[in-house]
Amino acid sequence: MTPAVHTAGLRKTYGDREAVGGLDLTVPAGQTFGFLGPNGAGKSTTIGMLCTVLRPTAGHAEVAGYDVLHQSAEVRRNIGLIFQESTLDVDLTAVENLRFQAELYGVPRRRVRQAIAELLELVGLTDRKDSPVGTFSGGMRRRLEIARGLLHTPRVLFLDEPTTGLDPQTRVAIWDHLHRMRRELDITIFLTTHHLEEAENCDRIAIIDGGELVVEGTPAELKAVIGADLVTLRTGGDQATVVRALRDRFGLEATADADGVRVRVTDGASFVPRLCGELAVPVRSVTVTEPSLDDVFLHYTGRTIREADTAGSRG
Numbered sequence: 001m002t003p004a005v006h007t008a009g010l011r012k013t014y015g016d017r018e019a020v021g022g023l024d025l026t027v028p029a030g031q032t033f034g035f036l037g038p039n040g041a042g043k044s045t046t047i048g049m050l051c052t053v054l055r056p057t058a059g060h061a062e063v064a065g066y067d068v069l070h071q072s073a074e075v076r077r078n079i080g081l082i083f084q085e086s087t088l089d090v091d092l093t094a095v096e097n098l099r100f101q102a103e104l105y106g107v108p109r110r111r112v113r114q115a116i117a118e119l120l121e122l123v124g125l126t127d128r129k130d131s132p133v134g135t136f137s138g139g140m141r142r143r144l145e146i147a148r149g150l151l152h153t154p155r156v157l158f159l160d161e162p163t164t165g166l167d168p169q170t171r172v173a174i175w176d177h178l179h180r181m182r183r184e185l186d187i188t189i190f191l192t193t194h195h196l197e198e199a200e201n202c203d204r205i206a207i208i209d210g211g212e213l214v215v216e217g218t219p220a221e222l223k224a225v226i227g228a229d230l231v232t233l234r235t236g237g238d239q240a241t242v243v244r245a246l247r248d249r250f251g252l253e254a255t256a257d258a259d260g261v262r263v264r265v266t267d268g269a270s271f272v273p274r275l276c277g278e279l280a281v282p283v284r285s286v287t288v289t290e291p292s293l294d295d296v297f298l299h300y301t302g303r304t305i306r307e308a309d310t311a312g313s314r315g
C-alpha cells in the first residue's frame with residue numbers, strides 16, 4: 001500500500017539555520033501519526049514542506065504517493081490542512097464557512113449539502129450550524145476547522161498542534177472526534193504536538209528535536225526502551241540514609257530532592273514491599289510510575305520536553 005507520507009533526506013534551511021535536517025520518514029496509510037517535539041524542533045516546517053506551502057532546500061517527499069515538488073496540485077487535492085491559528089471567518093455561520101470551502105475546492109454541487117451535514121454531525125456541531133462562528137468556543141471552532149479540512153475527502157489530514165490553547169476537557173473532546181473520524185473515514189491523520197498526553201493518542205510517534213528525527217515507534221515500543229518504573233519514596237527519616245540503603249541492599253542508584261527519593265526498577269509493584277521491609281525508617285508514601293513519553297524524550301535528548309520548550313530547541 002502507498003504510504004501516506006514518505007520522505008528521504010528532506011531538508012529546509014533558513015540562511016545557515018537548519019530547521020529540518022535530512023528527514024527520513026515513512027508514515028503508513030490509515031494511522032494516526034504524531035510528530036512530537038518541543039518549540040522550534042522543525043515540526044511546522046516539515047508540515048509546510050509536506051503540504052507544498054514551503055519549498056524543501058534538499059531531499060524528496062511524497063504525500064499520498066505524489067511528489068511534493070513535481071505533483072503539488074495532486075498533493076493539495078489529497079490533503080487537508082489545519083493550521084495552528086484559526087482561519088475561519090467569524091462573521092459567517094458554520095454552514096457558510098463550509099460552503100465557502102466547498103466552493104474553493106470545487107466539491108461537486110450535488111454532494112455539498114450532504115457532505116456538510118455529515119461532517120457537522122461527525123464533529124457534533126449540527127445544532128449550531130446556523131450560528132455565526134464568532135459565538136463559538138475555542139473547542140467548537142477547532143471542530144469546525146476539522147470538518148472543513150475534511151470537506152474535499154482528503155486522504156491525509158495534517159493538523160499543526162490541534163489542541164494548543166484549549167483547556168484539558170476540550171482537548172479530550174477533540175480527541176474523541178479525531179478517533180471517531182479515523183474509525184469512520186479512510187484517512188491518515190498526521191499531527192504535530194508538543195503535548196506528551198496528546199502523543200499518547202497516536203498509533204505511531206516520531207520524536208523530533210533540533211530538526212533531527214530522534215526515534216520513531218508506537219508509544220508502547222518507545223516506552224519499553226526505558227524498561228523501568230520510577231519509584232518515589234517519602235520517609236520520616238534522613239533521605240541520605242534511604243539512598244545508602246538502596247545502594248547497599250539492592251545495588252540501586254537513587255536520587256533525592258524535595259519530592260522524595262527516586263529510583264528506577266524493572267518491576268516497581270513487586271519491589272515496593274521488599275523495599276519497605278528492608279528500610280529501618282518509617283515510610284510515609286510510595287508511588288510507582290510507569291515510563292512516560294517524557295522519560296523517552298529525556299532518555300534520547302538528555303532533557304525533558306518542558307526544559308526543551310523553555311530553552312528553545314535551536315536557540
Ligand SMILES: Nc1ncnc2c1ncn2[C@@H]1O[C@H](COP(=O)(O)OP(=O)(O)OP(=O)(O)O)[C@@H](O)[C@H]1O
Pocket residue numbers: 014017018019020037038039040041042043044045046194314315
Ligand atoms: N521563516 C523562517 N525564517 C527563519 N527561521 C525560521 C523560519 N521558520 C522557522 N524558522 C526556524 O526554524 C526552526 C524550526 O521552526 P518550526 O516552526 O518548524 O518549529 P516547530 O517545531 O513547529 O515549533 P513550534 O511548535 O514553536 O511551531 C526554528 O529554529 C525556527 O526559528
